[in-house]
Amino acid sequence: MDKLREMEVFVAIVDRGSLKAASEKLGMSTPAVSRALHSLEGRLGTQLLARTTRTVRPTDAGTAYVDACRAVLDTIADAEATISADHHNPVGTLTVSAPVLFGQRFIAPLINAYVRRFPDVAVNAVYVDRTTRLLEDGVDIAIRIGHLGDSSTFAVPLGFVRRRTYAAPGYLAAHGEPLHPRELVDHHCVSFTGVTLPGEWSYYENGTRLPVRLQPRMTVDLAPAAVMAAVDCVGVTQLLSYQAASEVIDGSLHPILTAFEPEPTPVSLLHVERRGASGKIRAFVEFVTETLRRNVHLQYAESVIHGPGPASAASPAGASSAGQ
Secondary structure, eight states, X not given: OOHHHHHHHHHHHHHHSSHHHHHHHHTOOHHHXXXXXXXXXXXXXXXXXXXXXXXXXXXXXXXXXXHHHHHHHHHHHHHHHHHTOOTTSOOEEEEEEEOHXXXXXXXHHHHHHHHHHOTTEEEEEEXXXXXXXXHHHTOSEEEEESOOOXXXXXXXXXEEEOEEEEEOHHHHHHHOOOSSGXXXXXXXXXXXXXXXXXXXXXXXXXXXXXXXEOOOSEEESSHHHHHHHHHTTSOEEEEEGGGGHHHHHHTSOEEEOGGGOOOOEEEEEEEEOXXXXXXXXXXXXXXXXXXXXXXXXXXXXXXXXXXOSSOOOOEEEOOOOOOO
């Protein structure tokens, strides 16, 4: 194994806190990670990590060496980024993360178009309903639904989604349409845990939060399951607006209690702050931002996202929200 790879392995072990976690990050087997560490320590003639059955921590020599490794690896990364900085002809591998359903409906088609437009870029697309840590998980671009926190990333605003309540026309015909959130206690409800607490849905009335306690008829942890249950007249459900966009368009679901909806939730594209963004990242940011904001589906008032105006420069923001 070459010296640079051994450095990458050592840094990954320190960052992740175990050989197994480092192997998952690097796509290597745990024995291969162990061999790389042993080779590195043998070549340097010193112990870099103090290991017990439960913990791994750098020795004094390891603490000094990991800083040197980071400097070398950062220098190489910056040099490669400079070479590939032409965003009109980007090269390299780009890792993109997005929430599962949003990714399937809106990001996957854009990734496909991006790959067709830029043949020298390979894309690793990761669709997960959890908060992706860009640096720790090796992600270049993350699509995030929610409010953002610290300034470890750049955020490009893409638009907004709403937390909205839905019911099928057949259900409303049989049970009537609730005109106030408190009337939901008399209705069958389907709670999707990715958006709401199972026994409490949130609304707003006259600028004040209005929690409504419920006894759900059904509780699910997948948005498509909640959509299907609502379409099949099991009950009323609460979702993020894009999750029921297709069903609203075809008339199988109808938004209700819209006057009591919470404030819209922002959708952002995040990337790690660097001295200079690589060409592959710049190209993707420009391509996705432009396309998402003009997508006709995202402008449909009852469906998905009400995007802002033309693309704007990235502004510092953080990454503290969970995707749906």
